[in-house]
Amino acid sequence: MTTGDTSGRILVIGGYGAVGSAVGSRLEERLPGRVIPAGRNEVRARRLGGVRVDVSDLDGLRRTLDKLGDVRVVVLCVEPEDALLARVCLERGIHLVDVNATRDLLDAVADLDGVAAAAGATGVLSVGVAPGLTNLLAHRAHEAVGGAQRLDVTVLLGSGERHGTDAVRWTVEGLTEPVTAAPRSVFLPGHGTHLAYPFPFSDQHTLRRTLGVPEATTRLCLDSRPLTAALFALRGTGLLRGEHRAPLRRTLTGAFSRVHVGADAFALRADAWRDDDHAAFALTGREQSRVTGLVAAEIAGELLRGQLPPGVHHIEQLPDLADVPERLAADGVRVLRRVGG
Numbered sequence: 001m002t003t004g005d006t007s008g009r010i011l012v013i014g015g016y017g018a019v020g021s022a023v024g025s026r027l028e029e030r031l032p033g034r035v036i037p038a039g040r041n042e043v044r045a046r047r048l049g050g051v052r053v054d055v056s057d058l059d060g061l062r063r064t065l066d067k068l069g070d071v072r073v074v075v076l077c078v079e080p081e082d083a084l085l086a087r088v089c090l091e092r093g094i095h096l097v098d099v100n101a102t103r104d105l106l107d108a109v110a111d112l113d114g115v116a117a118a119a120g121a122t123g124v125l126s127v128g129v130a131p132g133l134t135n136l137l138a139h140r141a142h143e144a145v146g147g148a149q150r151l152d153v154t155v156l157l158g159s160g161e162r163h164g165t166d167a168v169r170w171t172v173e174g175l176t177e178p179v180t181a182a183p184r185s186v187f188l189p190g191h192g193t194h195l196a197y198p199f200p201f202s203d204q205h206t207l208r209r210t211l212g213v214p215e216a217t218t219r220l221c222l223d224s225r226p227l228t229a230a231l232f233a234l235r236g237t238g239l240l241r242g243e244h245r246a247p248l249r250r251t252l253t254g255a256f257s258r259v260h261v262g263a264d265a266f267a268l269r270a271d272a273w274r275d276d277d278h279a280a281f282a283l284t285g286r287e288q289s290r291v292t293g294l295v296a297a298e299i300a301g302e303l304l305r306g307q308l309p310p311g312v313h314h315i316e317q318l319p320d321l322a323d324v325p326e327r328l329a330a331d332g333v334r335v336l337r338r339v340g341g
Ligand SMILES: NC(=O)c1ccc[n+]([C@@H]2O[C@H](COP(=O)([O-])OP(=O)(O)OC[C@H]3O[C@@H](n4cnc5c(N)ncnc54)[C@H](OP(=O)(O)O)[C@@H]3O)[C@@H](O)[C@H]2O)c1
Pocket: 013, 014, 015, 016, 017, 018, 019, 020, 038, 039, 040, 041, 053, 054, 055, 056, 077, 078, 079, 099, 100, 101, 126, 127, 128, 129, 130, 131, 132, 163, 164, 165, 166, 167, 168, 170, 288, 289, 292
C-alpha cells in the first residue's frame, strides 16, 4: 500500500475492538490522519480521534457521514443485525470492507451487488482469517487440482488469545447450529494432528457458490485438545440450543472472553480433492483478531486507491487480493503448500 495518493477518510466501525484496533493502527501507520475509529462509547471513540456510531441507528450513521463529509471507505468490525448499514454506505458510493462471518448476513450484503455497482462503490466480503484467508487458501487448493469436487477447510485457534467479545459471542452462537458433517483428523503445521469438528464458518457456503464446488466443509479445533473435546461435547449435549438458553450462552461468552489459557498461534488448512488428485495449502500466524484487522486494512487501502471493481465481491473473487497472505509475511503469516498428513 502506498501512502497519501488519494483523498478521503476511512471510518472503522468497532474501531477500538480487537479487530478494529488492528485495522486502525495499520492504516494510521500507512495513511496518517485518515482513520476515524467509531463505536457506541463516545468518550472512548473521541479519545482516539473518532466519533460515536451505533450500527443499529442508521439515521445517526447518515448524519455522521454527512457531517464527516469525506468518508470513502467504511470498515465494519462489528456484526449488525442486517444488511441495511451496508446499503446506506454502498448507496452513497462509499466502499465497504466487512469482516462479518455470518452466512445469512453475508448473503444479504452480497445481494447489494447491483446497488453498489450503480453507485460506483465496492463491497468486499469474507475479510479476515475465517472467512478471509481460508477462502484464499481454498481457492489455491481448488485451482491446484483443476477444480475441486470437495473442499475441507480446517481452522485451529489459539485458546490463549484475547479474542474480542463480539467474536466469542459469534463462536458460542455457532455451537447451537445443527451439525452436518463428521469430525476429521487433520495435521496442522506447528500443531501436530488434531480432531477438528464441523463449524458454521461462512466460507464453506460461499466457496460452494464462488468456486462452484459441490461439497465444502469447514471444521474448527482449538490448540488445546482437551478444550476442543470439552467444547464439542458440550455442543453434543444440545444444552446451548434454544432461546431459553441465551443466558447460558452469555455466561459462556463472558467466561471465554476472560479466560486465556494456552498460546495465541492459529493455523489454517485447505484440502481440495478431485478424483485421485489432492492438494493442500496451510497457513500459520499469531493473533487471529490482529491478522483479521491486517487483512481488512490491506483491502481498505486498495479501496481508497480505487483499485477494485465496483459491486460486491467475496475476497476470492478479486484476483488483486490473491496475494494478501504473502503481503502479511512481515507480520508473521506463513503460507505452506502441500502440507503433510
Ligand atoms: N473474518 C474473521 O476472520 C473474523 C475474525 C475475528 C472477528 N471477526 C468478526 O469481527 C467482529 C468484531 O470482533 P472483535 O473480536 O473485534 O470484537 P470486539 O473486540 O468485541 O469489538 C467489537 C467492537 O464493536 C463495538 N460495537 C459493539 N456493538 C456496536 C454497535 N451496536 N455499534 C457500533 N459499535 C459497536 C464495540 O465497542 P462498543 O461496545 O463500545 O460499541 C467494540 O469496539 C465480530 O463480528 C466477529 O465475528 C471476524
